[in-house]
Amino acid sequence: MDGFQTVAGIGQGPSHNHAHRIFQIGARHLAAQIGRDNARRGSSRHAIYGKRTYPLYLPHLPCPAVNQTQILGVLLGTAVGDALGLPYEGLSPQRARRLWGPPDRHRFWFGWGMVSDDTEHTVLVAQAFLAADGDATAFANHLGRGLRGWLLGLPAGIGGATLRAILKLWLGYPPTHSGVFSAGNGPAMRSGILGAIAADLPQLRALVRASTRTTHTDPRAEYGALTIALAVRHAGRGEVHGPTFHQDLAAHVSDGPWLAHIQQAVTSVTQGETTPQFLARQGWDRGVSGFVEHCIPVAVHIWLSHPQDYAAAVMTAIQCGGDTDSLAAMVGAMVGAAVGPTGIPEVWCQRLWEPMHSVAGLTHLAADLATGRQSPRPHWGTNLLGFGRNLCFLAIVLGHGLRRLAPPYA
């Protein structure tokens, strides 16, 4: 039995049809690409979906197929959370509610969603991991190259520290010296995927450090990135227990104040506090900032409160206000690792308007990560398509900016 069929068959019971349909979205495009690869490589196998047969090229599966499901859960969980949260970014919860209503559907562009830097950097991390074959130094070099290319596409949203670091990369600084002193959540928003793909904890730590230092040098940025990656690792293994998670984190992070921040979130959940109550007690009820000491404890709080309910977790994250897209992307990665693609509302996946990071593309990437296979380098036409996509994205972001000049103001 092909690995791909095994993956599609995981969601038995009530969610089976849902599972089947989500995989179908990606399967047709994936099969077409794989078919082209087969033609080049002269090898093929087949998987059957409904009445149709799709060629597959999955010669070796070093990881069990369930790992592919988990990886896709993280990638899709990140992308969908990012896209749902983007229209709400920078708004207070009160104004966001009056301006857009509840985050129960995509509201970026007439019912469609697009992703921002959170998903794009997650994909760059995944691609660097594949290209480096798990080696941290090579990984940092590939990530640095990926970030330099990403900036050329004129992204509409970019953190200040990340921008300065990429400019340093362009000036010739190596990734070990390109980071700037900042504790923004840039490294944390892209580290969730490492929790799903790193072979073991030493490799996870090395990759998180390499990824973080390419753009950020404040140690708290690395603590934040490691906290998210470790949470994804725990979530993927079905280990959702706050005190155990904190204990595990303490084995890797010795910084007392950081551990105290996470402990506050864990204790709050244990005592039955909701996330809005936790925010109010911390004085963050006007929105969560992109500073890691604020957003990471909140992300952990939401994950521990809704470990098996993707929709509730992501909607709670967006309703916190502030840096909603990054918070929803991080929470989406954690819960996505636990529930897999079948736990993510199907319509949220279908309404992702993304030529570059479509469900099909992310499915392909998850398959590559699970098998260690590297896709061929993208055709130059793909880069042109990406540039056109970014221009559309920028126009829509400017439209949102103009809309925010009008009432309601609070």
Ligand SMILES: [Mg+2]
């Ligand atoms: Mg973003």
